[in-house]
Amino acid sequence: MIEPHRIVALVTLGALSALGGFACGGAGKHPQTEATHTTTTTAAAKRDPINPKAAKEFEAAMRALRVGGPEAQDTAKARLKAALDSDKTLWEAWHDLGVIAYKDGDDDTAIDAFGKALKIKAGHTPSLMARAEAHRRAGHKKDARADYEAALKITEEDDPNRKDAATRLASLLRDGGDFDDAVEVLRDTVRVSGTNAKIYTELGLIYIAQKRLELAQLVLAKAAELDAKDPAIYNAFAVLALRQGKAQEAFERFDQAVSLDPTYLDARFNKAAVLLDAGDYARAKVELTTIVEKHPDDYAAYVALGVAQRGLKDFPEAKKTWDRVIKEAPKRSTPRADAMFDVAILATDYLNDDVGGKAALDRYLQEAPVGHAKRQAAEEKRKELGK
Numbered sequence: 001m002i003e004p005h006r007i008v009a010l011v012t013l014g015a016l017s018a019l020g021g022f023a024c025g026g027a028g029k030h031p032q033t034e035a036t037h038t039t040t041t042t043a044a045a046k047r048d049p050i051n052p053k054a055a056k057e058f059e060a061a062m063r064a065l066r067v068g069g070p071e072a073q074d075t076a077k078a079r080l081k082a083a084l085d086s087d088k089t090l091w092e093a094w095h096d097l098g099v100i101a102y103k104d105g106d107d108d109t110a111i112d113a114f115g116k117a118l119k120i121k122a123g124h125t126p127s128l129m130a131r132a133e134a135h136r137r138a139g140h141k142k143d144a145r146a147d148y149e150a151a152l153k154i155t156e157e158d159d160p161n162r163k164d165a166a167t168r169l170a171s172l173l174r175d176g177g178d179f180d181d182a183v184e185v186l187r188d189t190v191r192v193s194g195t196n197a198k199i200y201t202e203l204g205l206i207y208i209a210q211k212r213l214e215l216a217q218l219v220l221a222k223a224a225e226l227d228a229k230d231p232a233i234y235n236a237f238a239v240l241a242l243r244q245g246k247a248q249e250a251f252e253r254f255d256q257a258v259s260l261d262p263t264y265l266d267a268r269f270n271k272a273a274v275l276l277d278a279g280d281y282a283r284a285k286v287e288l289t290t291i292v293e294k295h296p297d298d299y300a301a302y303v304a305l306g307v308a309q310r311g312l313k314d315f316p317e318a319k320k321t322w323d324r325v326i327k328e329a330p331k332r333s334t335p336r337a338d339a340m341f342d343v344a345i346l347a348t349d350y351l352n353d354d355v356g357g358k359a360a361l362d363r364y365l366q367e368a369p370v371g372h373a374k375r376q377a378a379e380e381k382r383k384e385l386g387k
Contacts, residue, residue: 105330281311
């Protein structure tokens with residue numbers, strides 16, 4: 001089962017830049033992490049002195065994250081909680097606990113932690129945007145929209161975060177089918193803050209969703225004029241080509257995106273998704289294997305790789321792949337729930353193992369998030385199998 005958000009929201013990062021790093025010290029992979037780090041450290045420098053014990057625990061948490069390792073997140077979490085036991089006003093610790101919870105797939109805890117940070121540090125844009133992303137992933141569309149809009153209101157017209165917030169809000173609205181509102185958000189931002197390639201790319205995706213393909217072609221061309229080396233633009237061009245029935249051109253555009261930035265794996269993932277839909281499991285497997293080799297923590301890609309392996313009738317490898325996701329992915333994450341469901345269906349529909357399928361479905365129903373896309377199907381399948 002393919003992660004739908006990754007394919008539909010092609011230019012939306014899975015997490016806000018603030019979620020790529022930690023307040024006062026962490027390093028992250030997203031391009032705006034450095035700006036987020038500067039904002040939080042500057043704010044921290046102007047704050048009232050904090051409890052020395054809290055400061056010591058906080059620094060220990062940051063050190064654990066810098067050093068890394070399999071226990072880094074748990075160590076940092078424990079240190080941050082200890083810091084807050086000594087000083088509840090340490091908003092940076094609340095923010096970073098939210099980051100850790102988000103990475104663990106625990107959106108409710110992340111939302112609560114970011115909210116506590118915002119009660120202390122009202123109007124902190126990275127916390128607002130981070131909470132919006134957690135609300136969005138949890139399916140709280142209205143709350144996510146409110147946080148994005150609040151971020152837009154408090155950012156200066158020339159602040160790069162304003163364009164980022166507008167693009168994310170427009171993407172959220174597009175996902176919900178609110179195309180007119182999405183376009184209006186982007187137009188308002190262009191009017192007061194100017195445009196950039198990402199705004200034009202998002203506008204192109206909105207027009208694709210509306211089946212206004214000529215307009216999409218026009219605005220994506222403008223995006224390419226502004227930044228010819230942004231792989232997200234060619235990823236969007238590929239989606240446009242698919243809607244136009246130009247499969248070969250779409251694959252060329254996906255490949256172009258990857259050639260511009262080998263670390264930009266969304267294009268490779270989307271290409272693999274198209275191949276899976278077409279039943280070309282062998283080529284999909286090649287693309288997905290490349291992704292997981294480069295990013296062994298890309299559990300959505302592992303889930304898709306299992307689908308390719310199942311399509312090739314390599315059932316033992318498919319189960320092995322999904323079992324890995326179940327073991328390693330964050331407990332409340334979508335990929336883990338996907339993998340649990342896929343293991344169950346593999347047992348019942350492909351291996352004729354109803355006993356194993358029942359056990360797998362029971363595990364899914366106990367552990368998968370209530371709002372997971374396959375919950376109703378799992379309930380119906382479990383009822384069909386009986387006691």
